[in-house]
Amino acid sequence: MHSPYPNQVIAFAGAHRIASGQLALVALKAKELLDRNDAATVLIFDDITSAQVEVDFRGSAEQVLQRLSSNEIHAAQTAKTVNSEELPRGPGRPKLGVIGREVTLLPRHWDWLNQQPGGASVALRKLVEDAKRQGEERDQIRRAQEYAYRFMSAMAGDLINFEEATRAFFAGDQERFAELSEPWQIDIRDHARRLAARAFAVEA
Numbered sequence: 001m002h003s004p005y006p007n008q009v010i011a012f013a014g015a016h017r018i019a020s021g022q023l024a025l026v027a028l029k030a031k032e033l034l035d036r037n038d039a040a041t042v043l044i045f046d047d048i049t050s051a052q053v054e055v056d057f058r059g060s061a062e063q064v065l066q067r068l069s070s071n072e073i074h075a076a077q078t079a080k081t082v083n084s085e086e087l088p089r090g091p092g093r094p095k096l097g098v099i100g101r102e103v104t105l106l107p108r109h110w111d112w113l114n115q116q117p118g119g120a121s122v123a124l125r126k127l128v129e130d131a132k133r134q135g136e137e138r139d140q141i142r143r144a145q146e147y148a149y150r151f152m153s154a155m156a157g158d159l160i161n162f163e164e165a166t167r168a169f170f171a172g173d174q175e176r177f178a179e180l181s182e183p184w185q186i187d188i189r190d191h192a193r194r195l196a197a198r199a200f201a202v203e204a
Contacts, residue, residue, distance in 0.1 A: 005053065013042050015188055144198040148195035156192060174197075
């Protein structure tokens with residue numbers, strides 16, 4: 001079965017995980033539960049970013065899947081429209097992927113850049129690449145922390161030790177985080193730990 005959503009997802013009904021995998025399959029599982037119990041509260045999360053994924057469960061299972069497919073078509077059309085819009089041509093070498101943009105610097109900065117091998121453009125590109133490499137690990141930690149906290153605040157915000165656990169998490173104390181999250185409902189706890197482990201792994 002084709003899923004319109006690019007990432008895997010995970011669904012919870014209250015504190016219990018009910019399904020994970022492709023969105024279409026998870027939506028069907030959630031639909032079955034809601035048909036049995038329309039008072040149930042189902043939340044679906046992107047398995048990587050923890051962003052909540054909205055699904056319209058009205059009507060039959062077939063209608064739910066049709067709407068998912070329609071959303072995919074709309075997203076693809078939107079992406080095609082955006083990608084087809086060309087930027088105004090300016091200085092640079094577009095065939096090589098080089099785009100000319102204005103950069104405002106102080107005279108002493110331009111003097112230093114112009115003295116570098118290859119000139120200002122080459123020096124600027126090297127500086128950007130070096131900064132990207134140096135900041136990559138920091139950015140990976142930040143993103144992993146953001147994704148884990150997004151889920152924890154949505155599902156564990158009212159649970160015991162939440163504030164202390166999140167402080168331990170952001171401090172990089174994996175052992176303390178595991179200890180403080182131990183009383184949480186098992187499905188919430190296990191998924192929160194799995195997400196948190198990504199941040200701890202980058203820091204190690």
